[in-house]
Amino acid sequence: MAILVIAEHDHATLKAATRNALAAAARLGSDVHLLVAGSNAGGAAAQGATAGAAKVLLADAPQYAEQSAENLAALVVSLAGGYSHILAPASSFGKNFLPRVAALLDVAQISDIVAVVSADTFVRPIYAGNALATVQSSDAVKVISVRATAFDAPPESAPSPVENVTVAADTGLSKRLGQELTKSERPELGAAKIIVSGGRGLGSGENYRKLLEPLADKLSAALGASRAAVDAGFAPNDFQVGQTGKIVAPQLYIAIGISGAIQHLAGMKDSKVIVAINKNPDEPIFQVADYGLVADLNDAVPELVAAL
């Protein structure tokens, strides 16, 4: 049986995490189909066609404009019959609708997998990544969310066919009244090669911006934050890196004024290189840092910007 991956996209373009989910699906050893459910989503479908799937299924209808969990889940369930596995990225998009699919199919969901052991056995972090559970599913359909950072995106492929599928009826259960998306020239936090991240040590939102933005600009980096910094109002919630925020694994993660609580480490400890700048040498962040600089961040960060 084939494998179905649900694409995360903004109708025009495919989100990077979709490619990582496709990479996980490819380990399962059968044909992979990519479902693009959207409204005027031809752009996303065209990008999906070269992302390595054998076939793209396009469900293009107004009821998918908002990508509500209720409508997406109804669509996926209507298509589920032909599939052994259903996968989606473990982003806020996937986390929202995928458990709804699993419940409607009366199967377990395996959340946030970091490795595929076999077609029915997967590895997933528990307890903020302090332990890794290897779990085996006995369900007929395996519903799986994929931690993007654990699977490298496959190379671009020759275009695969795009097929229109029958759409499901609008459930009419919820509607979107508005959206406030952060406008930023910076790379997306989940896909950035370099992340500059700040914690409570920055002292204020003003200091967070004053010190970190020039550094992020210099490095073309995304900005991140610890939960403590988000709680204190220094940075918006979608900057949060950690157990219950975003899981990131960039080439370079610069932690500034971050103590390194286990919940924060859970979100960034798979980064290739970690730099920590903190004036207290006993903070746990230094135990995971490749390059720890014990210094006052108010001096060290501007100095670093000048030296780059």
Next chain:
Amino acid sequence: MKVLVPVKRVVDSNTKVRAKADETGVDLANVKMSMNPFDEIAVEEAVRLKEKGVATEVVVVSCGASSSQETLRTALAVGADRAILVDCGDADLQPLAVAKLLKAVSDKENPQIIIAGKQAIDDDANQVGQMLAALQGWPQVTFASRVDVADGKVKVTREIDGGLETLEASLPAVITADLRLNEPRYAKLPDVMKAKKRPLDTTTPAELGVNVTPRLKTLKVSEPPKRQGGGKVADVADLVNKLKNEAKVI
């Protein structure tokens, strides 16, 4: 309007958990247990809805061992009216089973709103609220940072990647609480004493007619690979030099 809030007893968030040496699970001997932090936020929101006159009764429910009574008492102390324990003994409860138990409780209680934490910090599954909404055929609004109830509808601002979105859903509905929804209050001692007198009923999966047999078998629980950290640099110049020439990441 009745609000139902599921709460879970979990390892305290300040505890560092380790896998057991024989890889059969994590070591929870003598570990401090608390209410799941997101469930505290959910209880607080329900109590605030009551204080605003929107909700008339807040019922908390926990599925787990009998020790979950402690967690239910904590919720009663911050303002919930009554509690239900679904005593599952030491069964390995997985999210789908919990969602089915909560649906059975909901069918008896008929709440208009169910507010759950978005995720439990032990298994990190992030599933129960969404599954419960699916089983009921209700709308779901996950990762809420603001909730307004009016005219039989709920307006919820939710945290999404890249910002916020506001959804409107008809009631009944399931809402899951994110971090910024509110700051939970601490229970005062007189309230803790009063909570001991509030009703706490006990039921079981068998009484609710729910099969809680696990669908996932845990083959092993192991330590994650340990990161080799602890390196230090002398100053900013040393840092820039090492990033350029040793790590080659800038």
